[in-house]
Amino acid sequence: MTRRPRTAPGTRKAGRRAAAATAAGVTIREVAQAAGVSVATVSRVVNGTAVVRDDTRHRVEAEVTRLGYSPNAAARSLITNRTNTIGVVLPDIWGEYFSEVIRGIDLSARQAGYHVLVSSSHSDVAETRDVLRTMHGRVDGVIVMSPHASPRELQGCLPPSLPVVFLNSAPGGAPHAALHVDNRGGARAMVAHLLGLGHRRLAFVTGPASNFDAAERRRGCRDALRTARLGPDAVSEFEGDFGEESGQVAGEAIVRLETRPTAIFAANDSMAIGVLFALRGAGVRVPEEIAVAGFDDIPIARFASPPLSTVRLDIRTLGERALARLLAEISGEGASQAVREVLPIRLVLRESTGDRDGDARTGPPRAASVSQIVINSSTVRRRKAS
Amino acid sequence: MTRRPRTAPGTRKAGRRAAAATAAGVTIREVAQAAGVSVATVSRVVNGTAVVRDDTRHRVEAEVTRLGYSPNAAARSLITNRTNTIGVVLPDIWGEYFSEVIRGIDLSARQAGYHVLVSSSHSDVAETRDVLRTMHGRVDGVIVMSPHASPRELQGCLPPSLPVVFLNSAPGGAPHAALHVDNRGGARAMVAHLLGLGHRRLAFVTGPASNFDAAERRRGCRDALRTARLGPDAVSEFEGDFGEESGQVAGEAIVRLETRPTAIFAANDSMAIGVLFALRGAGVRVPEEIAVAGFDDIPIARFASPPLSTVRLDIRTLGERALARLLAEISGEGASQAVREVLPIRLVLRESTGDRDGDARTGPPRAASVSQIVINSSTVRRRKAS
DNA sequence: ATCGCGTATGTAACCGTTTACATTGCAAAG
DNA sequence: CTTTGCAATGTAAACGGTTACATACGCGAT
CATH class of the missing domain: 1.10.260.40 (lambda repressor-like DNA-binding domains)
Incomplete structure (x- = not known):
């Protein structure tokens, strides 16, 4: 009845071998x-x-x-149940910030024998969920950077067995490790420094409303004002979106004010550079008339005109630490489940705030309150190729 | 004799099921x-x-x-022999250039239902080889960006069956598709523009010696001088490495010259920004005393002081095109094997060369010689998050 | 000679899918 | 009533490794 005779057990292997060749x-x-x-x-x-x-x-x-x-990697991971790959889910990849994160993760991942599966550009939670689902079975663990969605919202799509580390996300009560940089402490330190320089009227350029990092930085700014016993009217806020153009727009609005602030703090460097651009266009001298400070210390910040004072994040280290935690969790040492680790920041004071120092001077004493965890952040940024 | 009785055929499946649970x-x-x-x-x-x-x-x-x-992805790709993943091998990930490439690839990849496995930071050919080898079996195809190693050198580690697309690599005679931006034509057009403005003494800041993009840009620069029948002494070259600092060093060297050039062309924007920084420090006015131009049109270029004239690459499109080619090759339409596609560039003339225009003005007529292939490069760069 | 044991190697089950082919049921055609 | 064909579903081989267990062999102790 069989149209084609089944291969007899004896011939089977031979057939296999031939086919494989x-x-x-x-x-x-x-x-x-x-x-x-x-x-x-x-x-x-x-x-x-x-x-x-x-x-x-x-x-x-x-x-x-x-x-x-x-x-064959597939065959191997089918039986071993390990892929030697970790997933990285990012909201989007812009500029130097994200490439540094990926770089940090990738470098240590390869060293540990892992591959990196990235996925970027997730505008909303639904999309993030989708990606997380399809990553299942392809990765041994995931690093999620989701400034808009809290871990809780993503809970549903995370198999409980999948190791996850959150990066710079809102605290969500989920039983997952979470790392973040000390956004709040950094902003607090910078504002405190500006107040220490005698500034009493500030402007703050915010980041996107839904972004957790941005929210933390704003909180830090307010913290510092409160500590200095200054009313909330000491600072006027302008809404930005972390892009240079929004900084420019904010800067233009600021120069049109009847009573201008004497210092502007932007929630990231890109916007601070936009602010500088606007002030230059309006003929406002920095820092003599208005001081400007940013956040991130992107490589270009030193080369701004004038060189930008900012809060340095060691982003690469953030990626490295995240990977280390994830690997620990993968190998089952994840006993310390809901770890929250905070990476310290440093003030970098340059000319845009009138601190005529060159580079990398450590901030004022109060920056010490930022975090206990000390990490070697002396890595020199080098950039070599196109 | 058997210590443990083999599971009888009948019980086997039941055992399986239970174990899987x-x-x-x-x-x-x-x-x-x-x-x-x-x-x-x-x-x-x-x-x-x-x-x-x-x-x-x-x-x-x-x-x-x-x-x-x-x-389970592993089981599926074991039998289907497809992973729905593509590999991206980069020399390293810095700044906006590479994140844009990844972004372009990732966006179109996800749309096509593919995942992206990245691997960066390959200082040498051996390491690149290594990565390529371990990617085998994990990916359906690879996009390789290797400005130092020519495709020929990587030939050995590429299974002939693996679809590969090279990006901005030296022509290596390999039977693989290759895309690149028109580095040479872009540089030629910019230098021609500078000559058209009346400049007769130029300085060129090169990229890393081993980098193919950098070499092409230098060639384009020389092309333009030859076309204008100017001797090679019309341009003095300074060696850079594509980082801002090397631009700064070059700029400082240039202002020390007894007879200064009237225009400086840097092989990328980062270095041009370093040059601007040096000139500003030396009190040299741009563009009145010296004009400055860069290459890439990174987002920050508009916000430089003064806004930087540059050659715009649509990097994201490069990534998209590369993915499209790769997918074509994967689905077997790779008949047109050794395709070489060249993406056009555009001159963006701003104040640093004395062209007082705002943004995105198309270059002079000769830019038309750059390339026939026209691609919608009107994408507005938007950046929103930290 | 036999036994026991350790070392090197072979055999085949198993991982979780996909898919060719087999089987079943049912309706239409003969 | 039997045959034929089609539609829906089931069965089990195959993918390419890893690894538990089986086996073969050599050698010293009994």
């Missing part, structure tokens, strides 16, 4: 046959999981290189 | 059992590969969502 990759069976050993032995040689006699090993190794064998 | 993910078998159908039917419902009766389908779908089933 036509496919793209060399299989472990071909290597085994060529070396005159079993697949188990080849596997042992390739993975070094057991002792193999020297001559056998040499023979296998020779065939491996001759045939250019490379184990 | 303990593991992390829900398997297709559990769904099948719950819905009272076979695994084949579940597969058909999930993939929509065959007609299934309505009531059966509804039952299966219900169980899928109830159990939160998501197909």
Whole structure:
């Protein structure tokens, strides 16, 4: 009845082998046959999981290189249940901020033998969910950077078994590790510094309303004013979106004010550069008439005109730490489940606030209150290629 | 003799099922059992590969969502031989240039249902090779951006069956598709413009010696001088590395010259910004005393002081095109094997060269010689988050 | 000689899918 | 009533590894 006779058990293997040879990759069976050993032995040689006699090993190794064998990742992870890949979910990738994060993660990931599956540009929670779902089974763990959605909102789509580390996200009560930079403390320190310089009328250019980092920076700004016992009318706020243009718009609005502030603090460097651009266009001298400060210390900040005072984040370290936590969690040491780690910041005072120092001077004493955790943040930024 | 009795054929499946239930993910078998159908039917419902009766389908779908089933990617790609993932190999990730490339690739990749596996920071060819090897079996194709290694050098580690697209790489004779931006034509057009403004003594700040983009830009610069019948002594070259600091160093060297050039062309914007910084420090007025131009049109260029004239690359489009080519190659339409596609550039003339225009004015007529291929490059750069 | 044991290697189950082919049921055609 | 064909579903091989267990072998102790 059968139209095609089923391959008899004996012929089956031979058929397999022949078929595999036509496919793209060399299989472990071909290597085994060529070396005159079993697949188990080849596997042992390739993975070094057991002792193999020297001559056998040499023979296998020779065939491996001759045939250019490379184990099929899918087959391997199917049985081992590990992919050696971690996922990185970003809201979007702009400019230097995100590339530094990816860079930090990628560098340490490769060192640890992991690959990195990125996914960016998630405008909303639904999309983030979607990505998280399709990543399932492709990754051993995920680093999620979601300034708009709190961990709680993403809870549903996270298999409870999947290790996750959140980066700069709103505290969401989820039982996951979370790292963030000390946005609030950094902003507090910078505003305190400006107040220390004698400024009493400030302007603050905010980030996007829904962004958690932005919200924290605003909080830090208000903290400092409160500590100095200044009323909320000491600062006027202008809404920005973290882009240069919004900084420019805010700067233009500020110069039109009847009583101008004497200092402007922008929630990130890009906007601060937009502010500088607007002030220059209006003929306002910085820092003599108005001081300007930013946040992030992107590489270009030193080269602004005048060089921009800012709050330095060691973003690369953030990525590295995130990976370290994730790997710890993957290897099951995730006992310390809901860890929250805060990375410290440093004030970098340059000419835009009238601090005529060159670079990297540590902030005033109160910056010490920022965080206990000390991390080697002396990495020199180098950039070399196009 | 056997210490443990082998599971009889009949009990095997039951054992399997039970074991699977303990593991992390829900398997297709559990769904099948719950819905009272076979695994084949579940597969058909999930993939929509065959007609299934309505009531059966509804039952299966219900169980899928109830159990939160998501197909195991490894198992699937083992049998289908497709991973729905593409690899991106970058020399390193700095600043806005690379994040734009990744962004362009990632956006179109996700739209096409693909994931992106990135790997950056490959200082040398050996490392690139290594990465390419371990990516094998994890990706359906690779986009390689390797300004230092020519495709020929990577030939050895590329399985001939793996679709590959090179980005901005030296021409290597390899039978692979290659895209690049018109570095040479762009540089030629900018220098021609400077000459058209009357400049006769130029300085050119080069990129890293081993970088192909940098070499092309230098060639374009020389082309323009030759066309204008000016001797090679009309331009003095200063070596840079694409970082701001090297631009600053070059700028400082230039102002120390006994006879200064009247225009400086830097091989990228970062260095041009370093040059501007140096000139400002030395009290040299731009563009009155010296004109300055860059290459790339990174977002910050408009906000430089003065706003920087530059050559705009639509980097995101580059990424998109690369992905499109790769997908074509993956789906077997790679008949046009050794395609070389050149993306056009545009001159963006701002104040740093004395062109008082705002933004995005198209270059002089000769820019038309740059390339025939016209691509919608009117995308407005927007940046919103931290 | 036999036994026991350790070492090196082989055999085949198993991972979770997809899919070719088999099977079943039912309606229309003969 | 039997045959034929089609539609819906089931069965099990196959993907390419890893690894538990089986086996073969050599060697010293009994």
